[in-house]
Amino acid sequence: MNYEFPKGFLWGGATADSQYEGGFNEGGRGLASTDFVTDGSHTRARQVTYKLPDGTTSSCDFKKGMPEGAIGYLDPNEYYPSHQAVDFYHRYKEDIALMAEMGFNIYRFSICWTRIFPTGLEDEPNEAGLKFYEDVVDELLSHGMEPLITICHDQVPAYLADHYDGWSSRVTIEAYLKLAKALFERLGKKVKYWLTFNELNVLRGYAQMGTHSIEPQVHYQAMHHVFVASAYAVKMAHEMMPGCMVGTMYASSALYPLTCKPEDMMAQMRTRRLTHYYSDVMMNGCYPYFARMMWKDNGFTIQMEDDDEAMLAAYPLDFISISYYRSTTVNKDSIISPIGLCMDTNPYLKATPWGWPLDPLGLRYILNELYDRYNKPIMVVENGLGEIDEFVNNTVEDDYRINYLSDHFKAMHDAIVLDGVNCIGYTMWAPIDLVSMSTGEMKKRYGFVYVDMDDKGNGTRNRYKKKSFEWIKKVYTTNGASLSEE
Numbered sequence: 371m372n373y374e375f376p377k378g379f380l381w382g383g384a385t386a387d388s389q390y391e392g393g394f395n396e397g398g399r400g401l402a403s404t405d406f407v408t409d410g411s412h413t414r415a416r417q418v419t420y421k422l423p424d425g426t427t428s429s430c431d432f433k434k435g436m437p438e439g440a441i442g443y444l445d446p447n448e449y450y451p452s453h454q455a456v457d458f459y460h461r462y463k464e465d466i467a468l469m470a471e472m473g474f475n476i477y478r479f480s481i482c483w484t485r486i487f488p489t490g491l492e493d494e495p496n497e498a499g500l501k502f503y504e505d506v507v508d509e510l511l512s513h514g515m516e517p518l519i520t521i522c523h524d525q526v527p528a529y530l531a532d533h534y535d536g537w538s539s540r541v542t543i544e545a546y547l548k549l550a551k552a553l554f555e556r557l558g559k560k561v562k563y564w565l566t567f568n569e570l571n572v573l574r575g576y577a578q579m580g581t582h583s584i585e586p587q588v589h590y591q592a593m594h595h596v597f598v599a600s601a602y603a604v605k606m607a608h609e610m611m612p613g614c615m616v617g618t619m620y621a622s623s624a625l626y627p628l629t630c631k632p633e634d635m636m637a638q639m640r641t642r643r644l645t646h647y648y649s650d651v652m653m654n655g656c657y658p659y660f661a662r663m664m665w666k667d668n669g670f671t672i673q674m675e676d677d678d679e680a681m682l683a684a685y686p687l688d689f690i691s692i693s694y695y696r697s698t699t700v701n702k703d704s705i706i707s708p709i710g711l712c713m714d715t716n717p718y719l720k721a722t723p724w725g726w727p728l729d730p731l732g733l734r735y736i737l738n739e740l741y742d743r744y745n746k747p748i749m750v751v752e753n754g755l756g757e758i759d760e761f762v763n764n765t766v767e768d769d770y771r772i773n774y775l776s777d778h779f780k781a782m783h784d785a786i787v788l789d790g791v792n793c794i795g796y797t798m799w800a801p802i803d804l805v806s807m808s809t810g811e812m813k814k815r816y817g818f819v820y821v822d823m824d825d826k827g828n829g830t831r832n833r834y835k836k837k838s839f840e841w842i843k844k845v846y847t848t849n850g851a852s853l854s855e856e
């Protein structure tokens with residue numbers, strides 16, 4: 371089989387500021403909600419630490435809410451991985467050179483909101499923050515790489531979370547649009563591809579949404595504000611940067627019924643709708659009919675302003691982007707979170723040490739499912755294998771990573787070439803080892819490049835090429851053709 375991809379296919383990697391960048395108190399940067407999130411482990415969830423109005427301190431799961439009036443708090447006895455992360459802030463030139471060496475023609479990174487607006491409410495952007503990202507963009511362009519920018523990756527300025535309850539408030543819409551405008555003004559001539567949000571369908575709680583409550587009523591109202599903010603950002607982007615492409619990213623595990631029992635099929639359909647809820651609004655420009663049924667059945671009231679629905683209709687996204695790591699099963703007795711998440715495994719599939727089922731064909735499945743539904747270009751902007759690497763003789767023999775990616779690339783190729791899906795690019799998560807989002811661990815590694823750092827942030831943070839480095843270089847520089855020999 372010839373696995374060469376269509377000419378012009380974009381190949382690269384993806385990272386997020388809170389897991390990669392560090393420099394949390396440099397360049398005038400303000401505190402972000404993610405700066406209060408501690409490390410975790412297989413058994414202990416990551417915690418966000420906070421202070422109550424009476425001065426006492428406590429913590430809770432980072433995806434949960436925290437008591438009303440509580441504010442983010444840095445405990446000197448805790449380790450907060452976002453503060454230094456793996457130090458892209460000081461090492462971006464070295465990292466971008468490594469990416470170029472691997473043959474990337476695109477690199478996806480996210481903006482730390484509080485580098486540009488330290489509280490979210492300033493009238494003018496922070497020059498040092500804008501300059502940092504402009505330097506990153508210039509460095510990419512000098513190596514022939516397209517920047518793909520995620521405007522907001524799972525965070526809000528801590529000030530907006532503490533004083534306005536984050537996305538519960540329309541103040542956060544205004545603050546977000548100020549951020550978008552500052553970025554479009556400064557980088558618009560150099561950057562064509564933009565994502566308004568990351569994994570928007572699974573955002574939750576204080577760390578990601580800035581909300582103190584995770585009650586579904588609060589969540590769905592906050593999400594309405596996110597949808598509206600995204601629509602206004604699309605409008606602004608089209609006006610300020612003609613020819614640009616704006617998308618949003620959705621966490622897109624394939625979802626299978628556990629059996630063909632009609633009850634399991636119904637459970638699959640119902641659960642799937644809770645995910646499509648988010649992408650339908652932004653791709654089709656209106657809430658799907660089942661959204662209104664869901665609000666009614668649960669007694670939710672979504673407050674809208676007069677123009678909101680017209681904005682959603684007028685400014686749908688130009689393309690859809692997804693993360694794909696795993697598939698999931700569901701049955702009539704599955705526990706489904708209020709936002710539609712189900713994490714059941716699959717008896718036919720092996721899983722990673724973190725229990726994520728390995729399912730390359732699921733990528734072909736989801737690409738078809740989304741292209742059938744929206745018929746707009748798709749980009750896979752996250753996919754990769756989190757594994758425990760053994761660092762020996764300054765390298766890692768990571769054949770498991772090569773096998774995982776090879777299988778997923780072939781499935782993506784088949785979706786494009788055999789099924790006709792218009793998938794235009796792929797950015798692998800994460801080309802250089804960084805901190806895990808779900809656990810805050812360093813030992814859950816994804817990269818082609820090993821970073822000398824442990825779960826508590828100890829280490830030189832020096833970079834070392836793994837075996838997969840040369841392999842990916844061959845895949846990317848032959849536009850997939852080298853896969854034909856495997």
Ligand code: BGP
Binds near residue numbers: 756
């Ligand atoms: C997605 C996030 C990323 C990233 C990835 C891998 O949910 O968008 O930020 O971290 O998952 O997950 P983890 O780091 O938990 O292994």
